[in-house]
Structures are given as structure tokens and as C-alpha cells.
Amino acid sequence: MGSRRNWLKQTSLGIVSLGIIPLESFAVSKEEILIKEEANLIPIYLRSNENPYGPSDLARNAMAKSINSSNRYNWDSVSDLISKIAKKDNLAAENILLGAGSTEILDLVARYCAVNKGSFILADPTYNYWTEAVEKLGLTKITVPLTEDKTHDLSAMLNAIQPDTRMIYICNPNNPTGTICERVALVNFINEATKKVIVLVDEAYIDFTNQESLVNLVTENKNLIIAKTFSKMYGLAGARIGYGIANSSTIEKISQLQSWNNGSISVVSVSGALASISDEKFVLETYMRNKNTREYTIKELERLKIQCIPSHSNFVYFSLANYTKDFFEQLKMNNIIGTKIYEEKGEWSRITIGTKKEMEQFIKALE
Ligand SMILES: Cc1ncc(COP(=O)(O)O)c(C=O)c1O
Structure with a gap:
């Protein structure tokens, strides 16, 4: 592809x-x-x-107003947004890292996993546009076909773990198939897989489902990372704003690969996200x-x-x-x-x- x-x-x-x-x-x-x-x-x-x-409309108005603040860096608005996201999910600011779209978070996590080379596992087909860069960095891709009904084959993904596997990516709901993993099965899978590798769960579309997000599991599990975005449910794809949620020690590690933490989002985009999150x-x-x-x-x-x-x-x-x-x-x-x-x-x-x-x-x- x-x-x-x-x-x-x-x-x-x-x-x-x-x-x-x-x-x-x-x-x-x-x-x-x-x-x-x-x-x-x-x-x-x-x-x-x-x-x-x-x-x-709330986001449009907030973004229009914030154009006037575009001569200033985004420090204050970013810390407001992080507090608001943390409050919404009952987490701490230290559990959150912002990126220019969740793509930046997927990319950071994958590059973090690529530091010591090895392999990573993902379904086929799934959302995979972030994989090319890390393959160039030396991470080997292992794909596991979806089941007949186009859902993640969680047991096959567990079995695919190699001694050098660093990470498994689960897109829930999966893009392009729109299927979800049954929650108990997914939690069991995460508990098992994270004994050995990082599990990155992409929840870009979770708000369109009736399923609860997995964000609250991160406080207990250092090897679980959740990627979220304002692009889909909040309609801010062009504003490029997303975030990662993980244990604070994990956020600290992956953020070392981001030259300026939380720095890649404009004041205007942050204002849109701030207005959207409570809408x-x-x-x-x-x-x-x-x-x-x-x-x-x-x-x-x-x-x-x-x-x-x-x-x-x-x-x-x-x-x-x-x-x-x-x-x-x-x-x-x-x-x-x-x-x-x-x-x-x-x-x-x-x-x-x-x-x-x-x-x-x-x-x-x-x-
Ligand atoms: C599953 C999935 N994850 C992440 C993204 C990237 O979203 P963002 O706009 O937050 O970078 C997309 C975009 O289509 C997607 O389908």
C-alpha cells in the first residue's frame, strides 16, 4: 500500500x-x-x-475569538485543556500528552517502541498509516488477519507475540471495518499482553459506540496507552488535535521523544477543543x-x-x-x-x- x-x-x-x-x-x-x-x-x-x-458552533466561535491570541504561545490554553481532559476522565494532568492529531501520538508511541528495534503487531486490515515511519526506524511489522466477521482476532494476536515484540496496536472500533472488540475479551487480552508488551488502543471512534473507554485502566497498567482524537466526534479533523492517555511514568517516557511537549497544537485549535469538550x-x-x-x-x-x-x-x-x-x-x-x-x-x-x-x-x- x-x-x-x-x-x-x-x-x-x-x-x-x-x-x-x-x-x-x-x-x-x-x-x-x-x-x-x-x-x-x-x-x-x-x-x-x-x-x-x-x-x-461553540467551537467555531471560540476559535474565531482566539485568533487574536495567536501572537502568544499556547502554554496557558494547553494546560487548561489538559486539566479539562483529565477531569472528564477522572485522571491527572500527568496522564495526558497532546499531539497534532492522534496521529502524532500513534507515531510517538511507535517510535518509542522502535528505540530498541524488534517487532510490532497489528491487525489486517486496520488503520496503518503511522506504521511506515517506524518500519524505516527498524521495527518489523507482524500482521494478524481479522476473523471472518472482520473483528480483531485477539487470541491470534496474543499468539503472535515474539520474544522481540514491543507493541500491539488495537483499533477499537476498527478502521476500516467498524467492528468492536467485546469489552471483557479486550480487557482480558490487555491484562495478558501487557505482561510482555505495550498495548496501544486507538479509540478514535469510541464515542460513536455504546462502549466505555478504557482510559481508566491506565492508572493500574503501565503498558497500556490509549490514543484519542478531536477529529471525529468533535468535528475538528482539520484543527489537528488529539491526545494520548497512559500511566504518568509512561507519559513521561514517550514525551521524551516530543521535542516540545504539548507544543504542536495552535492556540486556535486548543480553543476549539476546549469549547468542544463540554459541548x-x-x-x-x-x-x-x-x-x-x-x-x-x-x-x-x-x-x-x-x-x-x-x-x-x-x-x-x-x-x-x-x-x-x-x-x-x-x-x-x-x-x-x-x-x-x-x-x-x-x-x-x-x-x-x-x-x-x-x-x-x-x-x-x-x-
Ligand atoms: C483509527 C484512526 N486513528 C487515528 C486517526 C488519525 O486521526 P487524527 O486526525 O487524530 O490524527 C484516524 C483518522 O482517520 C483513524 O481512522
């Missing part, structure tokens, strides 16, 4: 060169975006599991809208004889094996940006749950 960097470069250049979306469209107001959407001038982005409703109304609305639109999408895909995996997230994984038209051509003709084939066998692909209107257009495009 090519790197995400190249892939994104290609897709965005492709979109621009097709004249579908001018570059300056990233600087337009919410109203202008709506007008362009009405006129079908903006593609429907169903590619990267972004939140189609965000940022919340329960927006979270509940997004949760319900996503759940209803996901149900609609799955029902419609199944009507078109497209097999779907039950999803606990804001995207759906489906098989194009029985779909007779050219899926990607249909999307292109209708100005819809999807993603790729993840598994050739069964032709499995993924679609992000957008607004109800966007998903209606998506279904219409496939008919």
Missing part, C-alpha cells in the same frame, strides 16, 4: 486538476459552502471519516444523526445486494463482490469522493457516513 501522504496528494491534486474544487474553497464561510453544495460544486467527501456537522449537546446530536444515517445507509446498501459489516462507527465496510456496476466510476460521475479497496478478496471498501442528504445522493449514485 502506498503511503497516505502520497495518496492524499494524488487525490487532492486530482480533484483540483479536474476543476471540481478550487484550492481557495478551504477559506470560504459556512454559508458559501452551503450555496456551493446546493449547486453541486463541492464534492461529497465520504473518504476520511470526518464529521459532516462539525466543528460545533454535550453537539456530541449527542452527532451521535444520533450518525446512528440514524448509518442505519439508513446499511439498509439501502443491502437493498442493492451489497453486503455490509455491522458498524459501530461513522463509516461502513461493505463488499462490492455482487455489485455489477463500476463503483468508483459511479462515485466519480456523481462528484462523490470515496476511498479504496481494502481487501481484494471480496472487494471490500468503506464509506464514511455523511449527512442524510449526502447518503441519499450516494445511494442514488449507486442505483
Whole structure:
């Protein structure tokens, strides 16, 4: 698989060169975006599991105001945000490390594990864009296929641990399949695996599920690290803000690889995150809208004889094996940006749950 960097470069250049979306469209107001959407001038982005409703109004206002403070470094606002995150999860500030998106946290943990070389384990397919850099640093990748129903095969992952294994990555819910690990099984797995290796659990999509986060286990377990993000439920993907939660001694160790701790996020992004974290109304609305639109999408895909995996997230994984038209051509003709084939066998692909209107257009495009 090519790197995400190249892939994104290609897709965005492709979109621009097709004249579908001018570059300056990233600087337009919410109203202008709506007008362009009405006129079908903006593609429907169903590619990267972004939140189609965000940022919340509270976040937008806070971010706009904070532009005036952009001449100052982010020290004060960062410590406010860390306290707020800690309070929400009943943890201490020492349990939290901020990054420019949870990608920075995944990258830091993986680089920390790569210091003494060795191997790391992850499922296939799973979210893996952060792995390329650490493979270059000398960490060997061991992949463990998902089960038939596209969930993590936790016992096979335990069995895959080698004497030199440093880390196991679990994406829960898993991207691209939208499946979750059963909680008791996951906790048992963590208890077992962390006797030998670090377990990094990526909870980017946990807020779309009914499952409780694992953050409270970190005080008792130095080998468990949880990655979280403001990109998905809070609709702040472009603001680039995420965080890692771990035992304070573990945070101290991984933060040694971050040149300026908590320094990579702008004052504006921190303000957006601060306003979002207590915006329960927006979270509940997004949760319900996503759940209803996901149900609609799955029902419609199944009507078109497209097999779907039950999803606990804001995207759906489906098989194009029985779909007779050219899926990607249909999307292109209708100005819809999807993603790729993840598994050739069964032709499995993924679609992000957008607004109800966007998903209606998506279904219409496939008919
Ligand atoms: C499972 C998973 N983890 C992490 C990320 C990266 O998110 P961020 O925007 O916080 O870097 C993504 C983005 O799509 C993701 O799907």
C-alpha cells in the first residue's frame, strides 16, 4: 500500500486538476459552502471519516475569538485543556500528552517502541498509516488477519507475540471495518499482553459506540496507552488535535521523544477543543444523526445486494463482490469522493457516513 501522504496528494491534486474544487474553497464561510453544495460544486467527501456537522458552533466561535491570541504561545490554553481532559476522565494532568492529531501520538508511541528495534503487531486490515515511519526506524511489522466477521482476532494476536515484540496496536472500533472488540475479551487480552508488551488502543471512534473507554485502566497498567482524537466526534479533523492517555511514568517516557511537549497544537485549535469538550449537546446530536444515517445507509446498501459489516462507527465496510456496476466510476460521475479497496478478496471498501442528504445522493449514485 502506498503511503497516505502520497495518496492524499494524488487525490487532492486530482480533484483540483479536474476543476471540481478550487484550492481557495478551504477559506470560504459556512454559508458559501452551503450555496456551493446546493449547486453541486463541492464534492461529497465520504473518504476520511470526518464529521459532516462539525466543528460545533461553540467551537467555531471560540476559535474565531482566539485568533487574536495567536501572537502568544499556547502554554496557558494547553494546560487548561489538559486539566479539562483529565477531569472528564477522572485522571491527572500527568496522564495526558497532546499531539497534532492522534496521529502524532500513534507515531510517538511507535517510535518509542522502535528505540530498541524488534517487532510490532497489528491487525489486517486496520488503520496503518503511522506504521511506515517506524518500519524505516527498524521495527518489523507482524500482521494478524481479522476473523471472518472482520473483528480483531485477539487470541491470534496474543499468539503472535515474539520474544522481540514491543507493541500491539488495537483499533477499537476498527478502521476500516467498524467492528468492536467485546469489552471483557479486550480487557482480558490487555491484562495478558501487557505482561510482555505495550498495548496501544486507538479509540478514535469510541464515542460513536455504546462502549466505555478504557482510559481508566491506565492508572493500574503501565503498558497500556490509549490514543484519542478531536477529529471525529468533535468535528475538528482539520484543527489537528488529539491526545494520548497512559500511566504518568509512561507519559513521561514517550514525551521524551516530543521535542516540545504539548507544543504542536495552535492556540486556535486548543480553543476549539476546549469549547468542544463540554459541548454535550453537539456530541449527542452527532451521535444520533450518525446512528440514524448509518442505519439508513446499511439498509439501502443491502437493498442493492451489497453486503455490509455491522458498524459501530461513522463509516461502513461493505463488499462490492455482487455489485455489477463500476463503483468508483459511479462515485466519480456523481462528484462523490470515496476511498479504496481494502481487501481484494471480496472487494471490500468503506464509506464514511455523511449527512442524510449526502447518503441519499450516494445511494442514488449507486442505483
Ligand atoms: C483509527 C484512526 N486513528 C487515528 C486517526 C488519525 O486521526 P487524527 O486526525 O487524530 O490524527 C484516524 C483518522 O482517520 C483513524 O481512522
